[in-house]
Amino acid sequence: MQQRRIGTISVSAIGLGGMPLSMPPxxxxxxxxxxxxxxxxxxxxxxxxxxxxxxxxxxxxxxxxHNEELIAAALKGxxxxxxxxxxxxxxxxxxGFDLDGSPEYLKRACEGxxxxxxxxxxxxxxxxxxxxxxxxxxxxxxxxxxxDEGKIQLAGVSNFNPDEIRSANKILGGRLASVQxxxxxxxxxxxxxxxxxxxxxxxxxxxxxxGGMGGAAGLGSQHAAFAEIxxxxxxxxxxxxxxxxxxxxxxxxxIPGSSRPxxxxxxxxxxxxxxxEEELARLDA
Numbered sequence: 458m459q460q461r462r463i464g465t466i467s468v469s470a471i472g473l474g475g476m477p478l479s480m481p482p483x484x485x486x487x488x489x490x491x492x493x494x495x496x497x498x499x500x501x502x503x504x505x506x507x508x509x510x511x512x513x514x515x516x517x518x519x520x521x522x523h524n525e526e527l528i529a530a531a532l533k534g535x536x537x538x539x540x541x542x543x544x545x546x547x548x549x550x551x552x553g554f555d556l557d558g559s560p561e562y563l564k565r566a567c568e569g570x571x572x573x574x575x576x577x578x579x580x581x582x583x584x585x586x587x588x589x590x591x592x593x594x595x596x597x598x599x600x601x602x603x604x605d606e607g608k609i610q611l612a613g614v615s616n617f618n619p620d621e622i623r624s625a626n627k628i629l630g631g632r633l634a635s636v637q638x639x640x641x642x643x644x645x646x647x648x649x650x651x652x653x654x655x656x657x658x659x660x661x662x663x664x665x666x667x668g669g670m671g672g673a674a675g676l677g678s679q680h681a682a683f684a685e686i687x688x689x690x691x692x693x694x695x696x697x698x699x700x701x702x703x704x705x706x707x708x709x710x711x712i713p714g715s716s717r718p719x720x721x722x723x724x725x726x727x728x729x730x731x732x733x734e735e736e737l738a739r740l741d742a
Contacts, residue, residue, distance in 0.1 A: 458504030459728045461710050463581060463660040464611040464634030468539050470703060470728050472507035473500040473721060474664065474714035479514045479524035481716060487516065488716040490527070497531035499718030503725040507539045508532075509637070509662065509712045511585060512570050513546035513554065521548055525573040541581035541635070541662075542570045543615060545588060545596070558588025560599035567603055583613035583637055593621055597628040604632060613637060615664070619653050626657060635660035637712075641668045642680040642698060642740075655706040666702055666711035667695050673713075682739045692730060699727035701740045 459470040478493040488496070497508070514524035525542055532538055544566030547555045557563075563584070570579055582603060584596050600612040613635035614625050626633040636654050638647040640663035647663075654661040667673035677684035677694030683701075687694040695713075702711045715721045732740070 458506075458725070461660070461707060463507070463539065463613075463662075463710065464632075466539050466580070466611065468507035468710065469505045470710060471505065471699060471725055472509055472541075472662070472710055472712040473497065473505050474712040475508055475510040475524050475528050476514050477714040477716040478527055479520075480516060485716075493527055493716065494531040496715055496718050496721060497528065500715075500721045500725075501532075501535065501538070503722055505721070505725065506537060507541070507710060507712070509541045509664075511543035511546065512566060512573070513543075513548060513585065515548070517552045518548035518550060522569065522573045525570055529574045539580040540574060540576075541583060541613065541637075542574065542579060543583040543585040543637075544570060545585040556586060556588040556590070558584065558586075558591040558596035560595055560602070563596060563599040564603065567608055571608065578607055579609045581611040581613055581635060582609035583615050583635065586616040587621060593624055594628055597625045600625075601629050601632075604629070611635070613660075613662075617650070619649050622650060622653055622657075622659070626659070633657075633659055635662055637662040637664055639663065639665050640702065641666050641672075642676065642683060642701075643668045643672065651705060651709065655708050659708065661706065661709050663702055663709065663711050666713050667698055682742065686732070686736050686739065690730065692726070693723060696723065696727040696730055697732070697740070699724060700730035700732050701737065703727065704732055704737055 460467045461470045510524045603609045611634035615637040683694040687697045713724045
């Protein structure tokens with residue numbers, strides 16, 4: 458498995474997004490616990506050493522923390538995997554979502570994630586999304602405190618624009634390790650954030666890299682160039698997509714979600730697909 462770096466830590470060039478294991482797409486059944494753990498184990502067997510989760514990944518408010526606990530159970534006995542989690546998204550009584558980016562809440566959320574993951578320090582802790590009610594400086598300062606206290610090894614942010622990324626990195630004293638933003642063939646508007654991360658040496662972690670849980674299967678039908686190159690190469694459009702993202706920058710580490718072992722194995726094969734300049738130009742068009 459090819460390696461890339463997030464901060465000071467070397468991880469697999471493709472990670473695993475844990476969200477589908479606890480929040481399946483609309484109309485899809487929840488994976489059984491056995492299937493979910495088998496999916497994580499398939500990722501480990503394929504060489505994946507980076508897994509992304511979040512405390513809010515759960516179908517209902519009552520199940521808050523479900524994904525973190527599941528990932529922890531699947532990784533029991535393994536200490537060679539970087540687990541990234543996120544705080545700042547909250548759940549409402551009607552099973553909806555809200556935000557709380559206050560330092561007080563983020564520090565409590567971190568303590569909850571530490572407990573559910575069963576670790577003394579979280580590998581990568583990320584602010585899930587800016588809270589419009591709380592200045593960015595206050596939220597990111599909480600991450601700086603958690604770093605200084607040794608509660609987290611690396612700090613990251615998610616769904617930040619370029620100005621917010623620069624501000625976060627300054628507040629953290631140059632210690633911003635990653636930015637997790639949506640990026641895929643259908644959602645390319647975060648290319649400026651990707652390019653900034655490349656410039657600053659910050660890991661860029663595309664979420665929904667295949668177009669989202671509901672769009673991954675139809676990627677080839679929606680983006681003709683990806684389907685054409687896939688047919689020419691004898692691979693899937695999804696593998697072409699991940700290879701295209703990997704080619705954007707050495708800082709890019711896609712985290713495709715999966716709920717089945719076979720899709721994890723397929724995603725990992727993308728690290729062996731090297732696209733030509735002509736193919737990349739076709740995909741960029």
